[in-house]
Amino acid sequence: MPVDLAVLGLARSGLPLAHAATAAGIGTIGYEPDEAARTGLGAGRPPRDALLTAAEVRRMLSRGFRASADPAVLGRVRTAAICAPTGLGPDGALDLAPVRTAAQTLAAHLRPRTTVIVESDVSPGSTEELVRPLLERGSGLRAGRDFHLAYSPSRLDPGNRRHGYANTPRVIGGLTPACTEAAAAFYGRLTDKVVRARGPREAETCKLLETNYRQVNIALMNEMAVFCHDLDIDLWDVIRCAESKPFGFHSFRPGPGVGGPGVPIDPNYLSYRSRSLGYPLRMVELAQEVNGRMPRYVAQRSAALLNEHGKSARGARVLLLGVTYKPDVAHQEGAPAREVATRLRDLGAQLSYHDPYVPQWRVAGRPVPRADSLYEAAAAADLTVLLQQHRTYDLQGLAAKAQLLLDTRGASPTGAAYRL
Structure with a gap:
């Protein structure tokens, strides 16, 4: 040919x-x-x-x-x-x-x-x-x-x-x-x-706009997640109700952070270039700041959940589910899982992970043990944290097996787990 x-x-x-x-x-x-x-x-x-x-x-x-x-x-x-x-x-x-x-x-x-x-x-x-x-x-x-x-x-x-x-x-x-x-x-x-x-400039800037649109809207939902948790409001029910509006609302979901190769590149570049022009793009920078705080928040919620059930984060067995940046892919670029793991490890937790797409995983140069039997690992762990909702995960079944399940993606059935 x-x-x-x-x-x-x-x-x-x-x-x-x-x-x-x-x-x-x-x-x-x-x-x-x-x-x-x-x-x-x-x-x-x-x-x-x-x-x-x-x-x-x-x-x-x-x-x-x-x-x-x-x-x-x-x-x-x-x-x-x-x-x-x-x-x-x-x-x-x-x-x-x-x-x-x-x-x-x-x-x-x-x-x-x-x-x-x-x-x-x-x-x-x-x-x-x-x-x-x-x-x-x-x-x-x-x-x-x-x-x-x-x-x-x-x-x-x-x-x-x-x-x-x-x-x-x-x-x-x-x-x-x-x-x-x-x-x-x-x-x-x-x-x-x-x-x-x-022209080329408009096409180049189109990519920046699309990426930052996602970044800013996820940041809004992440702020709402923290706000609703503090006021004992079910954010996921709030989202369900808001989605019924046929105009003026496009649904995004909160999560443990924002990953992917485009996210760490485009917003940072846009902020850098705007400062060189003499003014900041405050919305983009604030969105980065909000999303960048989420791994720490997930670690804090994990420790608080363990404490509420009479356990300390120090020495607790914590199983992390899904360490990639998107569901059903193997790529880990920018995934918040590493920072969540680092912060939990700093709190003294004993970590393990499961991800059908990641056979080996290292955090800060140290290997994290991989759980071979998912349900046995969830039953043995003091806390299971869902970071990515791969399609292979039966969250109803996992919730029944896990001692505690923290769902950072809102993917589990209502009442089956603690949600972000």
């Missing part, structure tokens, strides 16, 4: 893009300099931070996908997607070095009429101010005239069985209208709906 697409960076957003393109019959090659990652993919093993299963990777390989470390392959495609992973630097700004490296590598092999799409998490303005100059200097070509350049934020939701790659609308902002249309034509082969932004 002729290769039409090159994906630079085969991790969180890159591998799902390659999977969707391959499934759509688009000849796809992945550019991955890391030898271990290439070898693993060639053997059908996805990287740890990827959102695909081994079976999905094997299907990609059977359809012609391959990973290469030869940058020359980048000059043989009509579309190139930069999906290099980014993270936060020590100053709170995004580390765009992987994006810079990918753009420089691509520039040396860029051909006229190629469509270049940036999918990496970047700060607003990066496509035009960082990627464009690197591509133009390295290739001698001009963006918008000799090749197309656009930004399209990744909208992956791990574990979501309702919304996948095909039925999640794709936002695209091109340097010129022609750039937007070229990128739209590509994504139109992969998704049901394409949404055209005015």
